[in-house]
Amino acid sequence: MARIKIFRILAVCQIPFLLLSSDLIARGQTTASSCTHCSEWNVPQAPFRIYGNTYYVGSHGLSSILISSDSGLVLIDGALPESVSQIVANIRTLGFRIEDVKLILNSHVHFDHAGGIAELQRLSGARVLASKWSAAVMSRGGVGPGDPQLGALPAVARITHVSRLPDGETLHLGSLALTAHSTPGHTPGGTSWTWQSCESNRCLNMVYADSLSPVSAEGFKFTKYPSTLAGFEKSFEFLSTVPCAILLTPHPDASAFWQRVDEHNQGAVPDPLIDASQCRRLADQSREDLRERLAAETGK
């Protein structure tokens, strides 16, 4: 039963985006101050070790993941502009320093995952690396062309130095190796990340899976964009087959993260935090969400 409950939450996690999009369109506003869900997303969260060298340093509603290595730190996602002080303080609470962040990576260029990156780069001096499409959007700021939510989202602050990252590239920082996987659909440049984290002699496959929700601005029809649909299929295939022990997502609720953490902390057996089927089940649920969206568009 617990398994079923976990991914039913996915449908709920899309609601903030839908409300935000329609709300902004209705008012013709696209500023961050219009974000009715940001204060809810930005509720403080005490940082903690997820597994091995992987730590949660985001707010309660938006993930930021810190990974330590013998040659510095990696940060994945910068949440909202107003999340930056929390992320920096969380890093410090864990005994690390923002100045030691060497790489800043991203899931997708929306204000709630990339909004804080410009300031985090300024504070850390880190390199920002992103897919070709994402790097272009970051360098310009705003919302990218071809984004299904174009016109409905607040702009992302321009990031001055962004390097392009080919699909499948593995980044090395000391002994840490992180691989970028192109997972388009939610945005054309969406990227998921994999790496290994170890405790004693037990190394686990960590997966930070980008959002795959088929959410759009009003009037956008996914059925009119075959390349976007092909992108989703590529992403579902990746998520169905990637070696996966611990699944993390940009919106923690998308993978029932807090429920899994609570059950893990209570000593649940089997451990719901470490579950090799999570990625495949998220892929299945995301595929079903897209199928429902397309059915709604075509009336079938």
Ligand SMILES: [Zn+2]
């Ligand atoms: Zn998004």
